[in-house]
Amino acid sequence: MAVADITSPSEEIQETSGLSSGWGRRLLIAIPYIWLLIFFLAPFVIVLKISLSDVILARPPYFPNFDISEGWQGLLAMLQAFDLENYVWLTEDTLYLNSYLSSLRIASISTLLTLVIGYPIAYAMAKAPKEWRATLLMLVILPFWTSFLIRVYAWIGILKKEGFLNYFLLWTGVIDEPLMILNTDTAIYIGIVYSYLPFMVLPLYAVLEKLDISLLEAATDLGCSPLKAFWVITLPLSLPGVWAGCFLVFIPAVGEFVIPDILGGSSTIMIGKTLWVEFFSNRDWPVASAVAILLLLMLILPIILFQKQQEKQAEASQ
């Protein structure tokens, strides 16, 4: 999308200033591609290479290595040493499959919870008086001013057995004995929903705020009760925001490592945690890389869906 936007104004310039602007235009288009090449494609190729290698006790802990002094022969030798052994291993141990499935489950449930909590917040913000909206928006973004890690640690203090939540609930008499929340899946859900809520609220707010109020008036004018008007007008028209919010929460939540590590129990396995263990505890870089590559392939599908959705939305708004 961004590329297309850049080309159209520069086309006008080209008519007036000839050759030189053709280069300027190419440079403008090249910048994002060079960025992707350096910061995404190159690391990806390195990880892919490691995932095809064998683990050894050395530094670096994998084989083969490419020595540039050996030239063409060296490269060929390295390619011949590659195998899919690590990927085969991933299918043999159920730990990995369970990690992937558990991650998908936790990410899906968290995304749904975030949507259910985020929608009313975004709706209330969009319906608030105009002069309040900037402040409300600020409040949503405010948590980002503190480190993510510190905010997740803070939840330990709230959720632990002698934490604020239990203290409060015992004090009000709602419960007789402290709830065990920390180190359970519930704690992970709380952590993910809390951390990713702004990513759900912001795109939802963006679509709901733009929603033409006269559409709702037209619906009620034609005999729709206000509640029904929400279901047949507001909700369908806010779907692009729902999609955007869900993808923005789901994609990072699948690979989430910090929250399950800090708030989750030892019985909860998530792929991010498994990867961390392979990499740092087992020092098996090739298997860890294979896990990462598979995770990426798994996420490409929702990312493509997200892109398609964005394109459709852009088309509709034209």
Add this chain to the structure above:
Amino acid sequence: METLVSTQPVCKFAPWEDPAQEPLVRFESVTKKFGDFTAIEDLTLNIYEREFFALLGPSGCGKTTMMRMLAGFEYPTAGNIMLGQSNLQKAPPHKRPVNMMFQSYALFPHMTVEQNIGFGLKQEKTPKTEIRRRVEEMLSLVQLEPFAKRKPHQLSGGQKQRVALARSLAKKPKLLLLDEPLGALDRKLREQTQFELMNIQEQLGLTFVIVTHDQEEAMTVASRIAVMDHGKIVQVATPAEIYEYPNSRYSADFLGDVNIIEGQIDVTTGETVSLAWAEGETPLAISTKLRPQTGTTAWLAVRPEKLRISKEKPENVDNCIQGEVWDIGYTGNISTYHVKASNGAILKAQVSNREHLADRSITWEDNVYVYWEKGAGVFLEA
């Protein structure tokens, strides 16, 4: 005013003149306030069945507030709005037999033309076959049959406008509200659509209330016009009445072009008032039944097309003003001569161009006489 109505050609449709007729809509001393701002002030108005009623005024005059109160998006601060026998005070928008065509059209972007038109019927749980029949009927009424499956963003401005009209008519409302319905269309299309609107209204026998700031549009379509200013109604009458016999400078000026001359009452003889308007000039004669006091300030309103212009001094005319041609506005079919009188006032006289341009004798800086009959002007006290 009432006495003057009889001089108009007899109108077949004039329920407002018949005291036995029950109005369809009654505004009874309606006041609407937004905080400290009074949008509508103690307004009383009757609208009759099968009328095409226009609310005309500049932006901020309260015409849109009136319409939104009829639709149920706003409620009066005081007073009642009656629709037939029912008081609309408590009825929410979705429980009123009133539909509205929105200025922005407000078509549902995620629904096809068909679904948009059928939306209102679907809410009433109308059987599917009946909905399909009505939608087809509406599509043919607005000549959009080939576009039934399109989404609003695939339509032109004029097509969207037709869909909006069809949607608001689909439920056969007792009262259809049109909020600046033709504002977004270009001139040619607007004129064409005005006549279509009138045909549809007549064909379906519905009551239309239109809000507009375009006086030409109001005059073309409306059976009666309410000229509004600052939350009050200045005049309610047929377009011809308001044009020929405005009751104030405001309505004279709002509907069409007008010359307004200020002066003091000189003498009143019979049904003629003479107005002293400038030092050393003959007072102007105006026909009126009013008996104003000598010396009070009053105004003469006379339409440019009722003034005649010549280079020779005319004989035996009621009013004649000598002046100099200051400017000529040429719009093809007519020329408007701006004539500067001795006191500096500019009078506009319109002449239809029956001859070719070269044959016309009056040109810039010519000394001319502008003259008219005493019955051509209107005497105004406000």
